Amino acid sequence: MSFTTWTRRAVLGGLTATLAATALPALAQTLEKSSVGVLALSSSGPIFIAKAKGYFAKEGLDVELKMFTSAQQVPVAVASGDVDFGVTGLTAGFYNLAAKGAVTIVAAQSRDEPGFPLSAYVATNAAYEAGLTKPSDLKGKRIAITTVGSTFHYMIGILGQKYGFTVKDVTMVPLQDVPKMVSAFKGGQVDAILAPSTVSRQVVADGAGKIVGWAGDETPWQLGALFTGPKTIQQRRPVVEKFIRAYKTALAEYHAAFNAKDSSGALVKGPGYDELVAIIAEATKQKPEIVTAGLPYADPQAKLLIDDVVNQVKFWQSEGQVDKTLEPKSVMDLSFVGQ
Amino acid sequence: MRLLVSDLTHRYEDLTVLDGIDLTLAEGEVLAVIGPSGCGKSTLLGIAGGIVAPTSGRVSVEGPLPDGCLNPITFIFQDFALLPWRSVEDNVALVLEHHPLPTAERRERIETGLRRMGLWEFRKALPKQLSGGMRQRVGIARALAVRPAMLLLDEPLSALDAQTRELLMDDFLDLWRREKTTALYVTHNLDEALRLADRVVVLSRRPGRIREIVTVEEPRDRRQAPSAQAHLAEVRERLWHLMKAEAQMADREIAHV
Amino acid sequence: MSEILRSDALPSASPSLSGPQPVRFRGGGFTVRRHPWAALAAFAVLIGLWEGASRIGLASPLFLPPPSAVGAALSVMVTDGSLWLNLKASLGRIAVGWTLGTLGGMLVGFAMGIGSLARAVGVPLVSAFFPIPKIALLPLFILWFGIGEPSKFATIGFGVFFPTVIATYSAIDSVPRNLIRMAQSFGLPWRSILRSIVLPGALPGILAGFRISSSIALILVVAAEMIGAEYGIGAFVLMAGNLMQTDTLLAGVLVLSLMGLTIGTLLSLLERRLLKWR
Numbered sequence: 001m002s003f004t005t006w007t008r009r010a011v012l013g014g015l016t017a018t019l020a021a022t023a024l025p026a027l028a029q030t031l032e033k034s035s036v037g038v039l040a041l042s043s044s045g046p047i048f049i050a051k052a053k054g055y056f057a058k059e060g061l062d063v064e065l066k067m068f069t070s071a072q073q074v075p076v077a078v079a080s081g082d083v084d085f086g087v088t089g090l091t092a093g094f095y096n097l098a099a100k101g102a103v104t105i106v107a108a109q110s111r112d113e114p115g116f117p118l119s120a121y122v123a124t125n126a127a128y129e130a131g132l133t134k135p136s137d138l139k140g141k142r143i144a145i146t147t148v149g150s151t152f153h154y155m156i157g158i159l160g161q162k163y164g165f166t167v168k169d170v171t172m173v174p175l176q177d178v179p180k181m182v183s184a185f186k187g188g189q190v191d192a193i194l195a196p197s198t199v200s201r202q203v204v205a206d207g208a209g210k211i212v213g214w215a216g217d218e219t220p221w222q223l224g225a226l227f228t229g230p231k232t233i234q235q236r237r238p239v240v241e242k243f244i245r246a247y248k249t250a251l252a253e254y255h256a257a258f259n260a261k262d263s264s265g266a267l268v269k270g271p272g273y274d275e276l277v278a279i280i281a282e283a284t285k286q287k288p289e290i291v292t293a294g295l296p297y298a299d300p301q302a303k304l305l306i307d308d309v310v311n312q313v314k315f316w317q318s319e320g321q322v323d324k325t326l327e328p329k330s331v332m333d334l335s336f337v338g339q
Numbered sequence: 340m341r342l343l344v345s346d347l348t349h350r351y352e353d354l355t356v357l358d359g360i361d362l363t364l365a366e367g368e369v370l371a372v373i374g375p376s377g378c379g380k381s382t383l384l385g386i387a388g389g390i391v392a393p394t395s396g397r398v399s400v401e402g403p404l405p406d407g408c409l410n411p412i413t414f415i416f417q418d419f420a421l422l423p424w425r426s427v428e429d430n431v432a433l434v435l436e437h438h439p440l441p442t443a444e445r446r447e448r449i450e451t452g453l454r455r456m457g458l459w460e461f462r463k464a465l466p467k468q469l470s471g472g473m474r475q476r477v478g479i480a481r482a483l484a485v486r487p488a489m490l491l492l493d494e495p496l497s498a499l500d501a502q503t504r505e506l507l508m509d510d511f512l513d514l515w516r517r518e519k520t521t522a523l524y525v526t527h528n529l530d531e532a533l534r535l536a537d538r539v540v541v542l543s544r545r546p547g548r549i550r551e552i553v554t555v556e557e558p559r560d561r562r563q564a565p566s567a568q569a570h571l572a573e574v575r576e577r578l579w580h581l582m583k584a585e586a587q588m589a590d591r592e593i594a595h596v
Numbered sequence: 597m598s599e600i601l602r603s604d605a606l607p608s609a610s611p612s613l614s615g616p617q618p619v620r621f622r623g624g625g626f627t628v629r630r631h632p633w634a635a636l637a638a639f640a641v642l643i644g645l646w647e648g649a650s651r652i653g654l655a656s657p658l659f660l661p662p663p664s665a666v667g668a669a670l671s672v673m674v675t676d677g678s679l680w681l682n683l684k685a686s687l688g689r690i691a692v693g694w695t696l697g698t699l700g701g702m703l704v705g706f707a708m709g710i711g712s713l714a715r716a717v718g719v720p721l722v723s724a725f726f727p728i729p730k731i732a733l734l735p736l737f738i739l740w741f742g743i744g745e746p747s748k749f750a751t752i753g754f755g756v757f758f759p760t761v762i763a764t765y766s767a768i769d770s771v772p773r774n775l776i777r778m779a780q781s782f783g784l785p786w787r788s789i790l791r792s793i794v795l796p797g798a799l800p801g802i803l804a805g806f807r808i809s810s811s812i813a814l815i816l817v818v819a820a821e822m823i824g825a826e827y828g829i830g831a832f833v834l835m836a837g838n839l840m841q842t843d844t845l846l847a848g849v850l851v852l853s854l855m856g857l858t859i860g861t862l863l864s865l866l867e868r869r870l871l872k873w874r
Contacts, residue, residue, distance in 0.1 A: 072838065079658060093840035100658045144824070147838040173743060173824035176834065180823065183735035189743040189824075321839050390781050410782050420778035424796045424873040433792060434782040465873050485782065 031062035034239055037074040037083040040067055040284045043110040043224055043296050044087055045258075048283035049276055050250035059242035065283075075103050075227065084232050085243060089224045092149030092321040095313055098331040099323045101230055105332040107244055108304040109224030110296035112155075112216040115265065118223070118296050119155060119215040120200035127191035128210045135213040136163040141191040142171040144181040149321050151223060152194040157315045158219040167319065185209065197294050216297070222305040222312070223296070225332075233333060244336045248302050255300035302337045340402040340411060340488035340521050341366055342387060347396030349382055355546035356382050357393075362540065362549070364489075366402055367519040369559075371532035373582060374542030374550075375589035380525040381493055383547070387523055388412050388491045404488045405518075407448075409438050413487035417494040419474045421466040428453060428462040431481045452480035456510070472503035479510065489521040496531060508534050512559060529578055533571055534562060541581045544589035550581055661843035669847035678832070679851065685827035686817050686855075689745070693752025693820070694813040701757045701809075702802065705764020709798070710790070715765065726758040731819045738823060748820035755816040756809040763805020764798065771797035800874065803867050810859045814852065829855070 034056075038044040047065065050056050056063040066083050068074050074086040075094050079102035087109045088094075097103045112118055123132040131137060138159065145152040153172065160166050173190055175181045178199055185193045186208045194215070195203070203209050215221075226247060233240055253272060260270035280295075281288045309332060316322035342364040349357040356379040364370050372380050385391030387398055389412065404411055414420075421430050431449045440448075453459045456476040466474055475495060482490060496504045508531065514520070515535075526532055532539045533555060541550040555574055557567040643663050649655045650662030657665060673679035707714040730751055741747035771794050779789045821830030833848035 072840075076840070091838075093838055096840040097658070102658055148835045149839045174831075174835075175738075175743070175824050176822040179735045180738055183738040184743050184824070187739045187742065189738065388781055390777055412781075414778065414781045416774065416778060418774055420774050422775060422793065422796070424799075424871075433779075434784070436792070437783070437785055437788050467873065481782075 031057060031060055032239060032242075033062050033064070034085070034243060035064040035066055035083040036085040036087065036243075037066045037068050037077045038087055039069070039071060039074070040286075042280055042284060042286075042291050042294050043089075044283075045276070045280045045295070046109075046247055046250040046254045046298065047087055048279055049254055050246045052279045052283070053250065053253075055246035055249045056243070059246045061239065061242050061246065063243070063246075078103050078227060078229055081229065081231075084236075084239070085226060085228045087224060087226045089151045090154075090222065090309070090312060091151060092153070092316045092319075094227075095316055095322045095326065095331060099326040103227045103331075104230050104233060105225040105227045105304065105309070106233070106240060106334070107226040107247060107302035107337050108222060108299050109226055110298045111220065111222045111224070111305060113220050113297035114217045115261070115267070116216045116259075116295075116297040117197050117214045118294070119152070119194060119196055120211045121159075121192060121213045121215070121218075122185070122195055122200050122203055122209045123192045123212050124185060124188060124190070124209045125207075126188060128212070132191060133212055135159055135218050137212070138192060139163065139165040139169050142173060142189075144173045144175050144184050144190040144193045146178065146181065147174050147176060148172070149316070153319075154221070154312060154315060155194055155215050155219065157319070158221055158311070159215075161311075162219055198290065201293075220305075220308075222308045225304065225309075226302070230333075241336060244302065248337070251298055251302050252300045255298055258295045259297050259300075303339055304332065304334060304337070306332070306334070306339065340400050340404065342489060342521065342523065343397075343399045343401070344383075344387065345397050347383070347386065347398065348394050349379065349386065349391070349396075350394045357386075358546040358548050360396070360547070360549060364521055364523060367521055368537050369515060369522045369524060369535055371524045371526060371536030371539045372542060373526055373529065373532055373539060373578070374547060375544050375582070375586040376527065377545055377589065378542045378585075379545065379547035380527075380542060383542075384414075384491050384493050384523060384525050388414055400489065402488070405486050405520075407444075408486045408488055410434065410485035411488040413482045413485055413490055415475075415478050415482050415490060415492045415495045417497050419466075419471075419478045419498075421474060421477055423466050426463050426465055427458055427469070427477050430466070430477055431484050434481055434485055448484045448486075452483040455483065456480045470503070471499045472507055475499065475507060476510065479514070483514075487520060489523070492522060492524045494526055495524075496528070497526070504528075504531070511535055515559065529575060529582070532578070533575055535559065539574075539578060541578060541585075544585045550585065553578055658840075658842060661846055665843040666846045666850060669841075669843040670850065673844075673847060673851075682827050682829045682832045683851065683855075685825070685831075686821070686829040689748045689752060689820060689828065690810075690813045690817050692745075693749040693816075694756050694810065696749060697753035697756025697813075698760050698806070698809060700753070701760025702764050704757075705761040706768065708761065709765040709768025710794070718761070718765075722758055722761050726762070730755045730816060731822075734819065734823060743824040747823050748817075748825065751820035751823070752813050752816045755812045759809050759812060760805055763808065764802055767798035767801020767805070768794060770801055800867075800871055803863070803870065807860065807863055810863065811856060814856050814859070818852075 036047055038047050051063060051065060066077070068077065071088040071091065072093055074083075074088040075097045077083045078086040079097050086103070094103065098105075110118075121135050121138060127141065132141060138156070143156060145156070147153070153167070156170060156172065157167055160169065173184065175184055178195065181193050181195065182199065182203060184190050185203065186206070192212075193203075200211055204211055226244070228240060254276065257270040257273045257276045260268050262268045277288050277291055280286075281291045284291065310328040313322060313326060313328035313331065317324050317326065342362070344360055344362040347357055347360040348355070360383065362370075372383060374380055382391060386393045400412065422433065425433065428449055431452055432445070435445050435448060450459065453462055456479055458473065458476055458480060461469065461473065466477070469477070478495070496507055499507065512535065515522070524531070524536060536555060537559075539553045539555065541553065542548065543550045553574060555562075555571070557570055561567055562571060646655075646660070647662045647664060650657060650660065655662075670679075673682075704714075704718060708718040709715070733754070734751065737747045737750050741750050775793050775797065776789060779793050784792070817828065818830035818833060821828040822834060825831040829848055829851050833845060833852065836842075836845035836848055
């Protein structure tokens with residue numbers, strides 16, 4: 001569903017076990033139990049860090065990580081009460097759950113930010129030669145996405161808002177998952193795809209197309225969020241507060257290590273870089289070089305791009321995919337991050 | 340039509356079913372073949388009709404064919420072999436379909452056969468709507484439609500109950516009274532052989548060999564008369580004696596098929 | 597009566613019946629009786645319970661939307677015309693894909709039923725290819741057939757092809773051999789035997805195969821519409837699932853099952869017409 005769907009290497013029972021073993025057994029008895037649904041992706045890094053470095057335990061929480069394979073499953077698991085918290089990308093499906101009072105955003109996760117290559121617009125060689133050389137040229141083209149209502153769908157929407165076209169001006173071809181998108185792309189069935197950086201770079205390496213731009217550079221937006229159920233906020237507010245404090249500690253470390261730039265604006269390794277890469281690599285079962293290639297930007301205070309979230313809700317409402325009666329601000333409760 | 344079978348042997352893999360059969364059917368003769376189950380009676384019929392290839396030996400026919408004969412050697416089956424999806428008349432029509440006949444003659448052949456068997460008013464019926472006896476009558480009508488020179492009857496009454504069997508035997512008597520069609524009649528029922536056959540061949544148990552050929556002296560039409568009963572009882576006794584021994588021994592053998 | 601059943605009631609005397617005893621009825625049961633309204637009543641009760649559970653708050657409307665919400669979603673589909681648009685797209689795909697797969701499958705099935713060489717080649721091939729999940733082949737189908745209608749026809753067609761092959765050649769196997777021997781004994785030529793005996797004799801088995809292959813076509817239309825379909829019940833259901841619109845999702849599923857019911861009924865009518873002789 002969101003840009004995270006393509007990674008199917010997840011659900012590793014061993015992962016939870018490994019992480020559980022690192023928690024201090026003596027403390028475990030007095031800790032309050034909690035759980036969080038995540039995908040095995042670098043964007044969940046702050047959660048992995050908070051767990052591995054014992055920040056949750058320090059707050060008195062015994063947090064269990066539950067791994068999911070698709071972004072759609074995480075808010076559903078929160079809504080059903082299978083997990084207390086979730087972190088993933090924001091989709092139309094998420095806002096529909098929010099509209100039914102099942103989930104509430106409490107803090108930011110990663111976002112698309114200039115200089116951080118997360119999602120690329122990739123043109124086929126033929127389309128490139130025919131003049132599709134920059135993102136604004138996507139108007140009027142056939143673009144493969146995963147699904148209607150996905151993060152890619154929204155990325156086309158905001159690109160259009162920037163360059164003065166609407167999603168009606170492009171032909172979106174929903175193909176459900178990345179392998180089918182790549183197939184259609186290589187077969188010349190579409191002019192372009194919107195794809196995660198690893199996939200985009202692979203397609204370019206295969207000689208099948210060219211990257212014409214990055215969503216982060218064109219249209220920075222709030223890609224993901226930390227969310228929980230309204231009931232949890234009501235009934236277990238201290239747990240939410242503790243969770244977010246630990247999350248923010250990890251997030252600040254993450255930001256310092258991965259999002260630091262020098263005076264020229266180039267990315268540099270911040271403090272604890274290698275240690276944190278190792279933690280994420282182990283949690284996602286990825287090679288460190290893959291992890292370092294796709295580390296997204298995250299706000300150090302977990303502050304949300306509120307205007308963008310409002311824009312997202314309005315966009316989905318204009319597309320007819322989210323209930324028109326949903327008040328955009330009602331999907332978030334930002335008292336925990338002081339916004 | 341005459342049938343000549345000489346030194347006929349048949350094997351299924353290493354199982355000998357028929358062994359050195361020599362047999363002659365005269366023009367218009369009805370020859371019954373009896374014997375215990377598994378003695379190769381039906382195989383003999385299949386070979387005579389050209390639908391089973393014999394291992395060795397020769398089968399030949401000679402003699403004049405009736406007018407309008409389309410299929411000189413014609414079978415009547417134990418299980419009737421009717422197409423369940425065709426009506427009575429269409430089942431008869433089936434065997435005429437590949438012959439170039441004028442429409443009138445085609446119709447005439449079907450109608451004659453069905454009327455003779457008392458099936459005319461059931462011509463639109465499907466086989467499942469008919470009794471067993473009626474179904475076999477369709478089989479007979481179908482055989483008559485091709486005006487055969489020789490009938491090969493493979494236990495034609497075995498699937499029927501006793502009363503129906505009596506009625507159909509009368510139908511056969513009527514047929515041979517009128518047509519004089521040569522016939523090879525395979526059965527395991529002594530009564531049928533005694534009522535219908537001119538001669539009765541007794542086959543031994545497997546491998547089937549001819550044990551004896553018994554002639555029934557009394558003409559077919561007079562066998563119901565009281566004067567015929569003494570002779571028939573004598574033939575019956577003789578046949579039963581021959582068959583009983585074979586049947587008992589066949590019964591004790593372990594089937595090794 | 598109790599004496600009849602309990603002979604141990606009189607342990608000392610040898611068993612005997614004193615006076616005429618009525619014979620107790622011991623038969624009955626174990627027979628199939630028709631209850632034409634039972635299925636409808638069961639449905640009604642189930643729907644009633646479901647609605648009631650939602651109304652009193654036992655089931656969250658998100659996880660199990662009540663029948664009334666599903667009905668409302670369905671009526672929206674009817675009034676805004678999307679039902680017809682989606683239905684038309686899916687039925688077209690099913691019709692073309694199923695027809696192609698069925699024709700191909702029957703052709704190959706006939707060859708395998710009649711020719712021993714074709715069977716020797718075909719049986720292992722069919723066994724090898726039949727179990728491949730067609731959904732796994734979708735990326736390949738996109739490369740071969742593009743993302744337009746052909747790849748959707750191919751998805752359905754391939755799914756229908758193999759069960760049709762199997763149904764056809766086993767149907768031909770089940771044609772009674774005595775009928776073929778009969779036809780041979782009357783001198784019917786090979787083509788007549790094929791047309792007049794093998795084909796109609798295999799028809800029940802082939803029609804039974806249609807029942808299976810039409811259900812498969814219905815299942816695969818959802819998979820086929822994963823490939824960039826704008827309209828179609830499958831695309832509609834997928835989108836509703838992605839958007840977490842559970843009431844709309846169930847309305848789409850309801851339409852799918854009604855389609856299945858309709859196709860099944862039509863096939864029953866066809867069977868009753870063509871197989872009157874059974």
